[in-house]
Amino acid sequence: MNNDVVVIGAGPAGMAAAIQASSLGLKALVLDEQPAPGGQRFRAIEQRYRRLRAAGKGLPASEQKGLDLIRRFRESDTRFVDQASVWDISPGGRQISYLHHGRSFTIPANAVVAAPGAYERPVPLEGWHLPGVMSAGAAQTMLKMSGHPVKGRIVLLGCGPLLLLTARQLSNAGANVVGLLQTTGPADFLRATPYLPAALRSATLLKQGLQLLTQTPLVPKVFSLTQASIIGADHVEGVNYRSRGGSGFIECDAVLLHFGVIPNTQLSRLAGVAHDWNEQQECWQPVVDAWQETSAENLMVAGDGGGILGDEAAEMSGRLSILRIAHRLGRISDQSLSKLAAPLQRGLKRLAAARALIDTIFHTPETMLIxxxxxxxxxxxxxxxxxxxxxxxxxxxxxxxxxxxxxxxxxxxxxxxxxxxxxxxxxPGIRCGQRPPPPATVRAPIRPLTIGQLAEADVEI
Structure with missing residues (x-):
């Protein structure tokens, strides 16, 4: 099947790109490894909506927005292949290989919008390999998919908006949260004040942030955390911690870690596009222009896979990438391109300014990073x-x-x-301007693949 654009990922960026493509008459194929659209941000939201509606309740406004996006995506003239795991993308993105129901398919791609999203920054702590330790995002996914929280006494440890959100969601679901240990403290808020004027332009984002800070569950809290170790022989038994205010020990059965998120760059690195070090967010990310285009023509990276800015920015970047592709295909004029793109590009700049405030507040201390x-x-x-x-x-x-x-x-x-x-x-001098070594080399397949699946691959020329 001849597609104008292949979109990898059905999160906010991928769905917005597909909706924009459909509105401009482009044939879009969307590949996603999950059974339903939504990405991590809106995972299983349709399922949750049905559970809440049966109980006579509704979704929060922020999640209702995600449900509306999924509905528009499903109503668009888009071919959506769920449970499709992309395992290879050729240099420049001209060919894509993916697994679907046990079979491998390889298809050509005239243009690609890669929207792989982000993953939680791994920060190795003593004992993080013990049974009972998981990421906050994994616990959140479990809650979204099953409606049931992690069992036992839970300690959440780290920093970032997702840590606070997960703590609130687990508490609301009846989980036994016995501690919230945060690296964030008063000094971080003080250090972030220079970014406040620019962030004030994103009132909605600031409001959401204030709600997270003020609506955390009534559980024991530790701020300005500097060191932590997870204690246990065959499973988690507790957490030893040290902060600027002292030290202590909390008995628990589960520890949920979260230290912010970083772009998932496996696909963009596999495609061989240029990457650069983001000093503010301390991670590698693909170099993209104002249209989300990488160093390879017609290979765009949209959403958090191109830099962490959140779901609102992800939608904007997904739409921008399609506008560029549509213009090259002659579907929209120069004038239409400028008119449609201007508010999206302004919005991205506004959200990027607000992001600097968030990154400064939720900063992992070097004592835990190394x-x-x-x-x-x-x-x-x-x-x-x-x-x-x-x-x-x-x-x-x-x-x-x-x-x-x-x-x-x-x-x-x-x-x-x-x-x-x-x-x-x-x-060790990474926070003093020392440039880190290049990221690890990525080679196909990036997903498990059998020799039989490779030998019987359906290759479309």
């Missing part, structure tokens, strides 16, 4: 911080050299869970 001693950094290969430090001392100055000496990053997760921490260890 693991040490016997802390397991690479859980796949069980490589400790001490082993990485020893390899670095013997001359391993990049992730490739670390792989050779320690096998860090060579497990099933493809270095997604350990590369950021390993990079911080070998670049």
């Amino acid at each position: 693991p040490s001693g016997d802390t397991v950094v690479c859980r796949c290969e069980e490589v400790t911080a001490a082993e990485i430090a020893a390899a670095n001392a013997s001359g391993a100055s990049g992730l490739r050299h670390l792989k050779v000496q320690t096998r860090v990053g060579m497990g099933p997760c493809r270095a997604q869970m350990c590369s950021m921490a390993a990079m911080a260890m070998i670049t």
